[in-house]
Amino acid sequence: MQSPYFYNMEQIDRTWHKNFEKYAKMIVKHKNYKGLFVEYEGDKPKWVVTGKSINGRKRLQWWNNQCQKHGVTIQKGCYAIITRLIHPTKKHVCQCCGKELSIYYEYPNKNLLKKLTAYFNIKIEQTDYTIKDIINKFCNKQNDLNFIAKCFNLPDNLDKHSLINHIYEQYVDKMKSPLSPGVMSNCPDRFDGFHSDGLCCREKTDKGRHKSNMQTYVQDRRAYENWSDGDWNLANRLMGEFHKQPIMECPICGNTNKMTADHIGPISLGFCHSINFAPMCNSCNSSKNNRFTKKDVDTLKHLENKGKQVISWHSVYAWDYLKDKINNDEDAKNASYLMAKCHQNVLYVLSLIYKNTGKEFLVRYLHPEYSMYNYRFENLNLSDLSTLKIIKTPLDSKNKRKNKDRYIRISFESLEEFSAKNNRKNNFEINDDDKDLKNIIKQISKNNYTKADLLLKSLLKHISETIIKREW
Ligand SMILES: [Zn+2]
Ligand SMILES: [Zn+2]
Structure with a gap:
């Protein structure tokens, strides 16, 4: 598949x-x-x-x-x-x-390397020498040592041995810039x-092509699998830009690295695949593990207050129920867990509807129309997207259609995979005999889509509230 x-x-x-x-x-x-x-x-x-x-x-x-x-x-x-x-x-x-x-962290970062090559008038690459080697090899007078000390905010007149010790204790061991x-x-x-x-x-x-593009492919696929709301095309575009930016200090771990775009509201919890991103290095992003923090919750609420949609249609019930009850990181962790659970149930319900009625009704929750535009960005500052200028131009090329087809195909394929994978498990709130579900399927088969939509939303609301009231 x-x-x-x-x-x-x-x-x-x-x-x-x-x-x-x-x-x-x-x-x-x-x-x-x-x-x-x-x-x-x-x-x-x-x-x-x-x-x-x-x-x-x-x-x-x-x-x-x-x-x-x-x-x-x-x-x-x-x-x-x-x-x-x-x-x-x-x-x-x-x-x-x-x-x-x-x-x-024993090698000079780019900035330090520039200073060193200028001062010593040498041509070396970042990985030619460790900082210790550089001091031993190029520092002949006290002035040279003082210059290095200044680069590390250390006092003047240290001898070679103590300078090296200070740098190792305060920078190498602490994994800090200006070292890499x-x-x-x-x-x-x-x-x-x-x-x-x-x-x-x-x-x-x-x-090269491989890292940035491939990573975007893996990530946008995840958004489709989660039936995320939001302008997926714009989000994919901006996500791609993150990988193209020069390395910077990761706001989470402090390591200097390429940044990835982290969804402030994780899509696996039902949040939108939209441009509400924060920069994060790849390893922090992986270890964040589909959770949000109190700070993330505050940011999301702030965005909502400004009129932005942060949560997908199917998960709004869980979010609305929980968002004002989160007072610290521990609450946020528990809320993440419950939202993930609710979202799994959402996907399960959608997969059952798909199994019974096909694509025609469900496709109304997808947004192929977002594929019609092309985007350029100005004022891109990864740490603060509030000043970002998005230039949108209409486009209807072959590539766009391919994007759109891929989006729809993956969304449905993943429902199929979901029901196959969860076929024999009964850790969901409803099973395929559920009477509310049967009613929804009946309305869909009679083409009463508006009615089916209302019933589906009320079922999802009921499921989310049942889970949260029981476990919060
Ligand atoms: Zn190499
Ligand atoms: Zn990091």
Whole structure:
């Protein structure tokens, strides 16, 4: 049932440099990774899984257990710590060029590199030397040391040894800029929890088609699967822009990285696939795990007050019931859990209707009309989209139609998959004998779509309220 447009991250694994292959085989067999999920293709371990897939979740569970075992609190930035903590050699090999680099924040970031090359009048790349090597190799006089100290907001007149110590204590160990790691965390997608490409090759491959486009494909597919409201075409376009922007500090973990567009209201909880995005690095985005925080809830309520739609038609009941009861992050976590549960029930009801009546009635909840426009963006500031200028032009090209067809096809295919997958489970509020459901199906078969719509909404409201009243 996989569409040709669906590029799974597992399928876009590129050729491995022979050093990387050796590295991968060593790591997979190493005792430090015992029990971490991996499959083989011949003698080659499958290095990459999709973060949100079943296998990805298996890996994440393993990493969470490691955090617990090593006393690392599961919170923002924990995977950046645990992946480094258990790494056996502390050296990662680049999949692209085979270079071996420190996994620690020991390399100058771009800005610092610029200062260093100008000051010392040298031509070096970011990954040629660690900061320690640079100090040892290029600092000959106290003035040189003072210059480096200034770059790190450290006092003058430190000797070489204490300068290095200060930098390691205050910057390397704390994973702070102006330093960059030889490789960024990417947990749980990659087996060792690090990106396959090192700092040496990261940009080369980022600019290429594979990462940004593919990621957008995986994510917009998720929006269709969730029957999300919102201008999906505009949201996809803006999401694509996030990946194209230069690296920046992730507002969650503080690591410098490419940003992904995080839905402030997770689509798996029934929120819209719209441009209410916040920037977040890929690993924070994966570990956020379909939850919102108190701050996210406040932002969503604020957007609603300004007249923006944040929640999809089918999940408005759960959201309206819960949104004013959320007073802290713990409440937000519980509310996320309940909204996810309600949303699964929504998809179940839709899948039963689809099974019994086909597409004709349900298609009214989809929005193919959004495919008709093309978008350009001005004033794009990832951290503050309030100043974003969207330039919309009508367009009816072949590509647009392909987009639209894909949107509709995936929406329905996923309902089919949903009912197949949940066929024998009875963890839903209703079953296929439910009398309200049968009435809806009856109205649809009589072409009473308006009546069916009302009945469907009242059924979804009833289901959401039952779940929440019981479990909140
Ligand atoms: Zn490389
Ligand atoms: Zn992050």
